[in-house]
Amino acid sequence: MAAYGGYAAHRVVSTCPICGTEVREPAENIALQISPEKGEFWPDALECAGGFMGLYVASHVKETLDNAAIKYGRGFRAVLARPYLKKLQRSVPPSYFYLPAVLGAKLDFAASGYRIASTCSRCGRIRTDAASEPSKYKLIEETWNGSDIFYTDLSPVALFCSDRVLTLARENRWTNFRFVPPEQAHNYAYSGINYLAK
Numbered sequence: 001m002a003a004y005g006g007y008a009a010h011r012v013v014s015t016c017p018i019c020g021t022e023v024r025e026p027a028e029n030i031a032l033q034i035s036p037e038k039g040e041f042w043p044d045a046l047e048c049a050g051g052f053m054g055l056y057v058a059s060h061v062k063e064t065l066d067n068a069a070i071k072y073g074r075g076f077r078a079v080l081a082r083p084y085l086k087k088l089q090r091s092v093p094p095s096y097f098y099l100p101a102v103l104g105a106k107l108d109f110a111a112s113g114y115r116i117a118s119t120c121s122r123c124g125r126i127r128t129d130a131a132s133e134p135s136k137y138k139l140i141e142e143t144w145n146g147s148d149i150f151y152t153d154l155s156p157v158a159l160f161c162s163d164r165v166l167t168l169a170r171e172n173r174w175t176n177f178r179f180v181p182p183e184q185a186h187n188y189a190y191s192g193i194n195y196l197a198k
């Protein structure tokens, strides 16, 4: 199960005067839209493809992350919009949190197979050449700030996590996470680490 939209009024946190890149955050609860046909249980994690895109987790997952002192920045409350899953019309869905994560490391663009088209002189935003053929994600190790859920200067929606997060997902048997080793990042045939295997 995935969400196709996470919609809320937003506030602009910052705008780069050179390239115009805007950082936004929700100014109210996010209404999370799902396809009622797709799913048979309320998942512990959700990927959202529109509006506030990225990672959403159930509130009990956020609680466990917080108790384990996982560093991810802030969480914003999200509420599933009706219609609910067809198969679960009578059950109350969990509440979710949107975790936009934080800028936590720089990508090694060359080693990852990207050509850089431009770099903003003010905010550092990098635009890659659309003809690049990336082969993996390689971080510049010494730039990692210790965050457990983070993104890089490639894109705020390409999320990375430390293995502490994978371990918690495994121990708590959280559903619907998808973990991909950085060397498989561009292999779309790869379905993810089977973290719930016994």
Ligand SMILES: [Zn+2]
Pocket (backbone or CB within 6 Å): 016, 017, 018, 019, 020, 021, 120, 121, 122, 123, 124, 125
């Ligand atoms: Zn800029």
